[in-house]
Amino acid sequence: xxxxxxxxxxxxxxxxxxxxxxxxxxxxxxxxxxxxxxxxxxxxxxxxxxxxxxxxxxxxxxxxxxxxxxxxxxxxxxxxxxxxxxxxxxxxxxxxxxxxxxxxxxxxxxxxxxxxxxxxxxxxxxxxxxxxxxxxxxxxxxxxxxxxxxxxxxxxxxxxxxxxxxxxxxxxxxxxxxxxxxxxxxxxxxxxxxxxxx
Amino acid sequence: xxxxxxxxxxxxxxxxxxxxxxxxxxxxxxxxxxxxxxxxxxxxxxxxxxxxxxxxxxxxxxxxxxxxxxxxxxxxxxxxxxxxxxxxxxxxxxxxxxxxxxxxxxxxxxxxxxxxxxxxxxxxxxxxxxxxxxxxxxxxxxxxxxxxxxxxxxxxxxxxxxxxxxxxxxxxxxxxxxxxxxxxxxxxxxxxxxxxxxxxxxxxx
Numbered sequence: 001x002x003x004x005x006x007x008x009x010x011x012x013x014x015x016x017x018x019x020x021x022x023x024x025x026x027x028x029x030x031x032x033x034x035x036x037x038x039x040x041x042x043x044x045x046x047x048x049x050x051x052x053x054x055x056x057x058x059x060x061x062x063x064x065x066x067x068x069x070x071x072x073x074x075x076x077x078x079x080x081x082x083x084x085x086x087x088x089x090x091x092x093x094x095x096x097x098x099x100x101x102x103x104x105x106x107x108x109x110x111x112x113x114x115x116x117x118x119x120x121x122x123x124x125x126x127x128x129x130x131x132x133x134x135x136x137x138x139x140x141x142x143x144x145x146x147x148x149x150x151x152x153x154x155x156x157x158x159x160x161x162x163x164x165x166x167x168x169x170x171x172x173x174x175x176x177x178x179x180x181x182x183x184x185x186x187x188x189x190x191x192x193x194x195x196x197x198x
Numbered sequence: 199x200x201x202x203x204x205x206x207x208x209x210x211x212x213x214x215x216x217x218x219x220x221x222x223x224x225x226x227x228x229x230x231x232x233x234x235x236x237x238x239x240x241x242x243x244x245x246x247x248x249x250x251x252x253x254x255x256x257x258x259x260x261x262x263x264x265x266x267x268x269x270x271x272x273x274x275x276x277x278x279x280x281x282x283x284x285x286x287x288x289x290x291x292x293x294x295x296x297x298x299x300x301x302x303x304x305x306x307x308x309x310x311x312x313x314x315x316x317x318x319x320x321x322x323x324x325x326x327x328x329x330x331x332x333x334x335x336x337x338x339x340x341x342x343x344x345x346x347x348x349x350x351x352x353x354x355x356x357x358x359x360x361x362x363x364x365x366x367x368x369x370x371x372x373x374x375x376x377x378x379x380x381x382x383x384x385x386x387x388x389x390x391x392x393x394x395x396x397x398x399x400x401x402x403x
Contacts, residue, residue, distance in 0.1 A: 011296040011297075012290070012294055012295030013295075014265075014267075014271060017271055017275065017293050018231055020289045020290075022234060024284040024289060025234065030237065032233075035233055035237045038233075039236060043223070087353075089350070090350045092348075107204070107206030107207075107336050108250075108334065109203065109253065119222035119223075121217075121222060122215075122220050123215050123220055126215060127205060129214045129216075130205040130206065134207055134338065134390050135380070135381055135386070136385065137386050137388045138386040138387070139386055144216045145216075153388075154386070154388040155374075155388065155389045156389070158390060159393070160370075160393045161350065161356075162353050163350045195216070
């Protein structure tokens with residue numbers, strides 16, 4: 001039997017630490033297991049880019065909706081049944097054009113409009129993207145496979161408050177006449193973050 | 199605080215480890231942490247500003263080496279201990295080892311006494327404040343000049359809200375900065391838009 005004092009000299013694994021919090025919550029009647037199950041379902045079914053893709057496709061095909069979306073994003077996405085957390089009081093939709101490119105980030109942590117465009121991908125939360133994209137946007141986008149022509153203006157949006165952003169990608173010319181569902185199928189999370197064009 | 203979390207514009211980082219099919223989660227425990235911190239917010243144990251600040255208060259070497267969800271976990275545990283929900287000893291006993299927490303908080307502050315309403319097109323300068331507590335002004339805009347684009351709804355003032363200090367809600371301004379103002383001759387040409395709280399801004403004549 002090892003000395004119990006010695007066991008406390010090494011750091012518990014992250015899994016053990018999460019288990020500890022969950023068990024402590026459970027011991028206090030906070031019912032973490034049911035909430036975890038519900039959150040996992042939300043992450044798989046609700047906080048996915050297909051929601052935002054639906055918003056984009058509608059904005060491309062319905063000019064009145066596009067106007068409402070650009071004027072008041074939160075209210076407009078609610079028309080499609082998409083809710084945002086209470087503290088996300090404002091959704092600003094950034095429209096790309098052939099000569100203007102928007103890209104979003106969060107240099108201080110990793111805030112996103114996750115209920116609209118999906119949970120942020122790993123690289124969005126990583127140190128490299130947070131440090132570099134505000135200062136070296138054109139270089140970073142090129143490294144990520146988006147080589148923008150020199151005459152395209154770049155606007156980087158740093159999510160420093162609880163206002164949330166999403167990029168409305170420029171509709172590819174070859175999609176004229178497509179249905180909303182077909183349009184939605186080509187809209188990616190990367191395009192709504194602004195690290196890709198369609 | 200001028201913490202290690204304030205990464206915007208820092209040099210020396212390599213390429214973004216990007217994949218078009220990148221996942222939000224890699225392990226089951228990450229999903230559980232994400233749910234547990236959200237449950238704690240829902241239960242009113244802490245608010246989002248306290249949560250963000252407890253991440254910022256992590257010891258810098260721990261912050262930089264921890265994954266995103268380990269930072270979430272550390273903030274959650276730190277606040278549960280600080281708020282008296284669970285003693286640290288209990289967490290460590292249950293985890294069977296050390297449970298590293300964030301370092302203690304410094305005092306917060308309330309809104310600026312000289313807040314002004316701005317309109318689109320107004321030229322503004324970001325204050326040169328240095329504060330020990332939570333602040334949502336990235337260091338790369340401190341003292342810099344930009345142009346107001348729009349006003350947001352009012353939000354809780356983070357510098358107060360992360361510290362239990364009384365304050366009025368205030369709007370943020372979408373302020374447009376040129377990278378040539380932020381990092382003269384040392385950045386790609388672009389505009390950077392930042393949501394800047396009213397208390398951090400002064401009118402430029």
